[in-house]
Amino acid sequence: MNSVKTYTLFTDHDIYLFKEGKHYKLYDKFGAHSAEKDGVKGVYFSVWAPNAKKVSVIGNFNNWNHKDHILFPRWDESGIWEGFIAGLTWGTLYKYAVETPGGEILEKSDPYALSWEQNIQAASLVSTTWYEWNDKEWFQNRWKKNSLNVPISVYELHLGSWLREDDDPEKFLNYRDIAKNLIPYIKEMGFTHVEFMPVMEYPYDPSWGYQITGFYAATSRFGSPQDLMFLIDELHQNEIGVILDWVPSHFPGDANGLHRFDGSYLYEHEDPRKGFHPDWKSHIFNYGRNEVKSFLISNAMFWLERYHADGLRVDAVTSMLHLDYSRNEGEWEPNIYGNNVNLEAKAFLQDFNTAVYKEFGDNIITIAEESSDFPMLTKPVHDGGVGFGMKWMMGWMHDTLDYFKVDPFNRKFHHHKLTFASMYMYNENYMMPLSHDEVVHGKASLIYKMPGDEWQKFANLRALYVYMFTHPGAKLLFMGDEFGQTSEWNFKKGLDWHLLEYPVHKGLQNLVKDLNHIYRYETAFYENQFNKEGFEWVEADDLENSVFVYLRKGKKKDDVFMVVLNLTPRVIDYKIGVSAGSHWEIVFNSDDERYAGSGVKPEIFDEQYGDYMRHQKSISIKLPPLAGIILKKKDKKYKQNRIKQHKR
Template sequence: MQTQVSLSSIGRLINGTHENPSSVLGPHRIDYRGESAIAVRSFLPDAHAAWIIDNASGTRRPMRKLHPGGFFEAICTTMATDQAAPVDACDRAGEDRGTKSTLTSSLTALTASPYRIQMTNRDGEMIDMPDPYAAPSILTDFDRYLIGEGRHHQLYERLGAQLRTVEGVKGVNFAVWAPNARSVQIVGDFNGWDGRSHVARGSDSGIWELFVPTAQAGDRYKFRLHDMNGHWVDKSDPVGFAAELPPLTASIVVDLTKHTWSDDEWMDSRRQWNPMHEPMNVYEVHLGSWQKGPGRTHGWLDYRDLAVRLTDYCKRMNFTHVELMPINEHPFTGSWGYQAVGYFAPTSRHGSPDDFMFFVDHLHQNGIGVIVDWVPAHFPKDSHGLAKFDGTPLYEHADVRQGEHPDWGTLIPNYGRNEVRNFFVANALFWLDKYHIDGLRVDAVASMLYLDYSREDGEWVPNEHGGRENLGAIDFLREFNMAVHEKYPGVVTAAEESTAWPGVSRPVHDGGLGFTYKWNMGWMNDSLRYFQNEPIHRQYHHNELTFSLIYAFTENFMLPLSHDEVVHGKGSLLSQMPGDMWQKFANLRLLYSYMWTHPGKNLLFMGCEFGMWNEWNHDDGPSWMLLDFETHRGVQQCVADLNKVVIENKALHDLDFSGDGFEWVDCMNNQDSVLVYLRKGLDDAPPVLVCCNFTPVVRQQYRVGVPKSGHWKEIFNSDSIAYGGSNQGNAPGLNTIGAGHHGRPDSIEITMPPLGVSIFRLESDSA
């Protein structure tokens, strides 16, 4: 009996370079001696002998070994005969019966794979498994259409390593997009990292796919691509759900359904949550250095330990949310996660995906939201990652003027390509779906919006209209925001965007980019520059504080004092403050008090809440030992109380993004470096009066106009002795004096604390 498979095709199978192995392997209808038959073929390089096992009858039929490299075949004929007395119809090795017979299973049933393959290896071990090439594709025609259109928002349910049961047999379905590869092998623990027996099936959509019944959760794997240049390269799975601990780079098969979520109450309330009107006190955290654990790899704590510690700390400090610096898998720890390779994998530095689910779940159960940094602006050139994935610039632009960041040495996604745009939008939704994440902060948005970002003339390519706007990135950001807000009400998105691009936090239907919030980089730069001046010189820089209110309501702003302000030689926030030791701490408390009462949501980087002296180092983290000193404990308590004041007073969070929530009382007193303003809320919320003194001079009987007569309670004073201050203030409060001032019908006479802020709330209205 001669096989109908060419020797060349068999050779390519054995070499692992066959471009379409499913055209040869598995069950195939053929014409055999004038009759319809099924040829079942397998490539089993480690097999000494092989058989087909009929699942229905248990009949065992031998396969012929047609090539010493491990190519096996059995031909099974079909014809209508008496089913009560079926005859084995598979040709036996070396036997030509010269008669026609039938299978116990019909041709239709056989092509649906009601059989498995049994083999003995060279050690005599018997192995029983389904035929990988008999399994149907996990991808429907509609899946392929949506992927091609760039609109498959659940891409992560199809590509990557999907645990799957086929014909009652458990295994893993592997699928990867590599349209320009010549062939793709799946290699891993399940095949001894020899992919010749698991060459994926290609398709017109550019997706390579194969069901591997011997694979299981916990197995490491990679895609071995024979690229268009004829090179073999091992790539991590772009949609891999877990990865080895760096510097190892294999992806890991995981089951994302194991965790039983207990945050229903949080998730239900989040759908009704309005991010415009609720308080947000955000604590930015780098999980690798926030706290260390002795005896652990690099001191990294696991997600479960971090969940308990971070929850307890945030509750004590009255933070409403944590924002995690990127937790995607990244090869270089020193990138802080901003050069991601595993976009769908939480870093293994702190445990498994199940552990990270526990982390989010635990914080939710304790009323704390979880925001993560998300980086679709660039990716590194590491050989196992997305760079030249199939031998071509698949995810990035081919032209370095469009495809490479000159500042960071990283690659820029080709947002104009449907599949690439789909990859990133689906990735964003993945974190909201599988991990219940409450918000995504998008890094480096300015670098995405402008084609000439950090480039000189001649180093960038204009858009089709001759402009500098990156039209593909704009469309991508709008699609991302629309998808997030439509599918996950209550989830927030925030843009780190440092330019005057209009409408970053305005709805897409109004021409905006659709973000919930925009980081107010202008406020941050102006404020820090102002505070770095000696108090005696601040009168000449008064406008650096007042300027932010000119544009404060043009966007939905978040006020960030993030990790970027305490790295790269800038020093810590405390060390940036002028004056002697007492003034440095007073200035820091003053900065925070001014920030927390300014319109906008608040974000503070870890360690800043207690006034660390050194700038942040990702290897060491905050100096928690400083809390042995009263001065640092005072700053910490000040921040905790500011968070509480914002939460408890609607006037300080209800109308953060509306001019109706803010009113200057005195913004012109630059000579004394004083600012006085009112914050207001909805639903007859009592107004809050904020009085800021940016000099170390105590100002006694300082008269301030108020909108209503009555008792104004001092609800916060940054100069309190509890915070390490001089205790100059107005406790428990002041009554109005019946004389108008600052254009208001009444006034109070206060003691302005040195380098301090006093906050008053109207407690009783005499009107």
């Protein structure tokens, strides 16, 4: 006997927008919602399954019997099944039993469920995202924290392995416990934002969260939706932004997930050349299907609205935009113009960026993980761009790591790997990533990518960080890299925090802390980080000495810093051309003993007038080995305490 009553949350306009790919708040309509009919409380269910013969709700309230509680198909050919079941409440476990035209019964979790069980059955839970937020002050001012002319230094972390109470792979800290430990650390280190690797529900721990089944559910590994909201709320109250990894590129083939949801290729593209990912053995969304576009863009809106996220880092954009990604000749079909651009995916990403920036403006950031030279990713959609706020600078990352891996005495043969980025660094709005992908799968930790003995390894990494934090663009550093984690990242265990008992690791952490504060509080390093006025080479071609010299400039004429990198293990007396009448003082040295350096003190020991390096004056500086130093132009009195006050 069917005890489901007719009920709807959809208007005709909702259906129109859904079918047009323009409904961006579907989470208010689909899924399980607390409701009341004829004075009786219960739950309203709705699901999209246009090719289903029958859909029923099964759960712990009816012994998972698919013959009861059958939903009603809507009359408008939208493919939506819906209905009201009296007496149900929060915590009810349920799935949809979807009968295909061939008579097969598929048990599917709710694509819009707000919570999932954390077990092999992975049933959906009737849940809520109600939470009393306390981050009003952050929201009133967050455009000042997320715009392109402010410092953005991101700490990327995996919630399951940043900190563990023990090494039991089945035990995790709750979101609230993470908040208690993480927030003081981020504040001490000076990062402006955290980026969480996917927090959406996923069944397989080794996927790190990138094989998502519950796109609208915060993973219950670490607690409830409200627990995650508490973590984000507390971060905001402590002036820390939150970026979430978002994965609209693919999904796994789990039986209870989106794959063949109603027996047909509903969410994924039917053509395996567009619908199956050969590397990840996962399924690719059909970006040309309007209802799928509505599902995905609504999902982005959901995390920005309901969870107060400040940004979305969009995973695997390269694979989305290229029809031939990881495919051999004959395994892909060109588009109507005869090239490899996935026009449907590009249009989807343009619609996504247009929608979220229209809704939230400069209060949020979208960031593309994109490794090709696909043009105009961070240009406005109305100018033909894809509309992202930023793009990961993968070329910079690869060139930089390739350079620093080389023995210092051979670096002269690779010199321009460090200068090449300046040829294109203003083509897009770039974020420089040293992410989790660089410290797994046999690639070694960052510290063990560096050549030489222990002292040289740490000196090299300190110099690399000086280069990174003083280079134009936003910054991203993966957890553990800030103190020299020696082993590759292992998602099954916490970081090796005990390493901080050793001076070299503590010194590296101190260096990252001070570089963060210099970047945040010295306007020359961020005001013009995305335009050409902010950077100038002084010396880019000294291959023999492996020395690099460049200026970083703020908007005010005299707001200028000079960065000098000596990337050999020799102490060098070095002559640099400067503008006439300028005076300089050294304000930072990565070889300082505070950073476990050798303690060689850089000093300006000579100033002369006379043409040098196309300038009317020169200064001579003693450069420490394998080090980066920062000098401040003294035309206006430099307040050293702006840096010193953070050296605690």
